[in-house]
Amino acid sequence: MDFLLSEEQQAYVASVRAFAREHVAPGILERDRAGRWDQDVWEKVAGFGLAGLPLPTEYGGSGADVLTTGLALEALAYGGMDAGLNLSLGAHLTIGAMPIALHGTEEQKQRWLPRMATGASIGAFAITEPDAGSDTAGMKTSARREGDTFVLNGTKTFITNGSLADVVTVVARTDPDAPAGNAFTAFLVETDSPGFEVSKELKKLGNRTSPTVELSFTDVAVPESAILGDEGTALWAVGFECFDWERCCMIASAVGGMQRGLDDSIRYAKQREAFGKPIATFGAIQHKLAQMAIRLENARLLQRQAAWLKDNGHEHQMQASMAKAYVGEAAVESALDAIQLHGGWGYIDEFHVERGLRDAKLATIGGGTTEIQEMVISRLLLA
């Protein structure tokens, strides 16, 4: 067993960090305050090769494994400090492009993957609805077959990149009577289709540089060839794959945020003086730093273990849910510690730890809440 990154992996991590420090971090405070997506930053990220990282090389990607993709997300989050950008990139890769790579027909892959790999097209996945999030089987969006066409009606919400995408993978009910496992189908819906509308832009607590929107579908007609995967199997095929990538890989962004919070806190603790000495000399501060470091190490190990198990074809549902649940909760706890350690300055947005807390909270909700991960883990334990 080898817990060390190879020299090649270490060099790659260092290069992503350096890139992010130079091209992503500048201006993050203003972008966050304005809640602004920055297309220039995206193009730089894509130009650096991150938009196609895990996509197959024959479609313009780099063919990176889950572990390497996670390393890149972690390094980007650390160096760039732009969690919204990480959210958009992570969604683009793990729930936008990869499901097409894994379940698409040759025609679908040829059409979408090369432009996703260059970042010219940004991926999005829409399963959540206003009244159905954790309970995916409660989705109401319908796709009615009319000959060779399906007609979609309904609303999706909280969709990352929904206002940027050329194509959105939409999960809709195709059989009103079938059990959940056979009732839902995924469709590649082009966003210039008549009846497709970005019906609301949502303002949110953190990750503000990433657009989150509500999408409405009013008699949106899509051809049968737009089905992604097999008809009726969306929940356990495309949907499962999306959640799996989010849990094993995308969560690495939060690990990068934790490392950033810890490093900022160490630096501040050494510089800030109280009662005539650096606050780093106080036991209470040292204990906080130690707990942050322990959480970071646990979070990183769990995420990388899940990624490694997935890469090597091992069963990993329990470890993926453990990684997702632990990283999310640990990231929030450590972000709170970082603020406390910074005192009043921790509460002011000029110090990045304030944003760090707002950003970290999403990791306990998106891609399946902590409670849902605990449900998955306990189901497996009790089976």
Ligand SMILES: Cc1cc2nc3c(=O)[nH]c(=O)nc-3n(C[C@H](O)[C@H](O)[C@H](O)COP(=O)(O)OP(=O)(O)OC[C@H]3O[C@@H](n4cnc5c(N)ncnc54)[C@H](O)[C@@H]3O)c2cc1C
């Ligand atoms: C910024 C952001 C980006 C997102 N991006 C996307 C995206 O790109 N595509 C997409 O489809 N979705 C996206 N989501 C949606 C996200 O995946 C859901 O918000 C999440 O799955 C929770 O669903 P919900 O919000 O409906 O909460 P609910 O399911 O209504 O849950 C509410 C509360 O009840 C708890 N709960 C629910 N069921 C149980 C249970 N059985 N046992 C115990 N507790 C339970 C939950 O844990 C939670 O605490 C995004 C969300 C956010 C906030």
